[in-house]
Amino acid sequence: MFADLGLTTLFLVAGAPWILPATSGRTNLQCPADIEVYIIDDTFTLRWTRSAESIGNVTFSAEYQGPEMYDWIKLPGCQYITSTKCDFSSLKKYAYEQIKLRVRAEEGNDTSWCAPVSFIPYNQAHIGPPKVHLEAEDKAIILNISPPGTEESVMWKMDRSNFKYSIVIWKNSSSVKTIEITSSRITINDLSPETTYCLKVKAGLLLKRTSIYSPVYCINTTVENKLPPPKNIRVISKNQRYILTWNYTHENVVFQAQWLPAYFKKIPGDHSGRWTQIPNCENVRTTECVFPYDARGGGIQKEIYSIRVRASRGNNTSFWSEEEELNMERLITIPPPVITMKPINNSLRVDVGSQNKSEYQQYPLTYEIIFWENTLNAERKVVEVSTDFTFSNLKLLTVYCVKARALILDQAWNSSSNFSTPVCVKTRPGSSPRTWLIAGVCVVLAVPVVLYAVSILLKLIRYVFFPSSKPPSTINEAGYFSLSTAGFYLK
Numbered sequence: 141m142f143a144d145l146g147l148t149t150l151f152l153v154a155g156a157p158w159i160l161p162a163t164s165g166r167t168n169l170q171c172p173a174d175i176e177v178y179i180i181d182d183t184f185t186l187r188w189t190r191s192a193e194s195i196g197n198v199t200f201s202a203e204y205q206g207p208e209m210y211d212w213i214k215l216p217g218c219q220y221i222t223s224t225k226c227d228f229s230s231l232k233k234y235a236y237e238q239i240k241l242r243v244r245a246e247e248g249n250d251t252s253w254c255a256p257v258s259f260i261p262y263n264q265a266h267i268g269p270p271k272v273h274l275e276a277e278d279k280a281i282i283l284n285i286s287p288p289g290t291e292e293s294v295m296w297k298m299d300r301s302n303f304k305y306s307i308v309i310w311k312n313s314s315s316v317k318t319i320e321i322t323s324s325r326i327t328i329n330d331l332s333p334e335t336t337y338c339l340k341v342k343a344g345l346l347l348k349r350t351s352i353y354s355p356v357y358c359i360n361t362t363v364e365n366k367l368p369p370p371k372n373i374r375v376i377s378k379n380q381r382y383i384l385t386w387n388y389t390h391e392n393v394v395f396q397a398q399w400l401p402a403y404f405k406k407i408p409g410d411h412s413g414r415w416t417q418i419p420n421c422e423n424v425r426t427t428e429c430v431f432p433y434d435a436r437g438g439g440i441q442k443e444i445y446s447i448r449v450r451a452s453r454g455n456n457t458s459f460w461s462e463e464e465e466l467n468m469e470r471l472i473t474i475p476p477p478v479i480t481m482k483p484i485n486n487s488l489r490v491d492v493g494s495q496n497k498s499e500y501q502q503y504p505l506t507y508e509i510i511f512w513e514n515t516l517n518a519e520r521k522v523v524e525v526s527t528d529f530t531f532s533n534l535k536l537l538t539v540y541c542v543k544a545r546a547l548i549l550d551q552a553w554n555s556s557s558n559f560s561t562p563v564c565v566k567t568r569p570g571s572s573p574r575t576w577l578i579a580g581v582c583v584v585l586a587v588p589v590v591l592y593a594v595s596i597l598l599k600l601i602r603y604v605f606f607p608s609s610k611p612p613s614t615i616n617e618a619g620y621f622s623l624s625t626a627g628f629y630l631k
Contacts, residue, residue: 169247170245171254175243180265184227186215186218186243198222199245200224200226200244201215201218201219202228202242203215203241215241232294233294235262236262267345270287270303270305270342271285272354277362278333279333279361280331287299300408305341306318307340307341308341311335331361335361340355341353365458369450369462375447375464375466380432382430382471383429383430390451394452396450397417398448401443402445403444418431419431444466444467445465447465448464470555474548475546476545477493479491486567489529490531492544505525506547507544507545507547511541513541514540514564538567539564
């Protein structure tokens with residue numbers, strides 16, 4: 141069987157016989173040679189060859205040490221056997237840990253142990269061929285691939301959704317076609333009705349780790365259906381809604397559309413019962429239907445879906461169309477930015493804003509700005525992350541125009557808005573040297589006038605609010621005579 145699989149096995153070649161102290165001394169036995177561990181999926185097999193001296197009533201036994209074990213444990217299924225191989229699948233619980241094995245030959249009181257060897261089963265395991273289930277349509281074959289191992293497999297428990305598959309398909313004696321896929325389900329379309337197709341599949345993981353091909357499976361496509369499936373399934377986004385469209389040539393039919401979260405395709409198994417109806421896309425008599433962004437609930441969805449459509453007329457129903465991928469997040473429409481410009485002398489200050497960023501606020505926006513002089517055809521293109529920047533050293537009293545668009549430059553998604561409506565503004569007159577000269581002369585002439593006016597104002601304030609305590613001499617003389625006369629009359 142192992143030779144037929146054609147896979148490389150792990151040879152654990154033992155060195156010189158390793159004799160336990162309890163049995164040291166004279167012995168005629170040789171330890172087993174060419175010890176070989178072969179692991180495929182969850183089946184562990186230990187094999188060896190019998191030495192020339194191992195004849196008669198020689199039996200073989202094996203022991204193991206698990207992680208952090210100091211004692212040797214008898215290996216179940218490998219005790220006192222006369223054959224040269226045994227199954228030790230009971231150790232699959234150590235698939236990702238290092239274990240040690242040793243084998244001995246026994247005859248009477250003579251025992252000969254080989255040197256122990258260690259390995260990690262996962263690193264030595266081979267991938268078994270996948271199982272395939274086929275379904276036929278008139279012009280298509282549906283493949284459901286079961287990953288290597290079983291659903292309870294320990295060896296590939298963490299890899300079941302990481303397998304890649306290579307499919308080889310052919311018709312009669314025609315040339316073969318190879319298809320590479322990453323999901324466990326695929327529909328091969330564009331085939332001929334009532335024709336026999338054969339195929340085989342192999343599975344693989346990273347690091348060029350692949351299985352052998354599965355057995356060859358053959359199936360006949362059915363008689364051509366009276367109603368063909370819809371074609372050219374497309375989805376566009378407009379005004380907070382998705383528009384699903386398709387092409388169809390027959391009349392007097394109704395259509396039905398379904399969707400399935402794409403992550404189910406990564407999970408092995410039959411998920412045909414998980415397809416659900418797309419709202420507003422049942423019993424449709426036109427070649428399009430419209431459904432809102434929140435059709436799945438919870439507002440804008442970030443998932444990826446597979447979409448399919450079929451046609452019906454009375455009791456006749458077409459097969460489902462080829463599945464189309466709907467990445468809701470990538471269909472979000474980015475509105476053009478809003479631009480405001482303010483002239484500052486011979487410069488223009490530009491501010492770029494967004495109309496509504498709630499739908500794509502998790503992505504940083506970059507802006508592509510086109511700038512040109514209104515009377516010229518020459519344009520300047522600038523890419524800015526900032527929303528506020530300045531174009532400097534421009535001509536005075538000249539009209540300049542700007543338009544911009546928003547960009548999302550993500551590793552997995554590149555998208556952009558339309559360009560905004562151009563905004564045009566004229567630069568200001570600015571300040572020439574002659575203007576500065578006139579202003580300087582005016583300042584020089586104005587300074588003395590201002591100083592004189594200030595001095596007059598200060599004198600007036602001092603005269604009104606802080607008068608002198610001693611009147612002028614002329615006033616004093618007149619007062620003296622008046623007072624003397626007044627005194628004379630009083631006497």
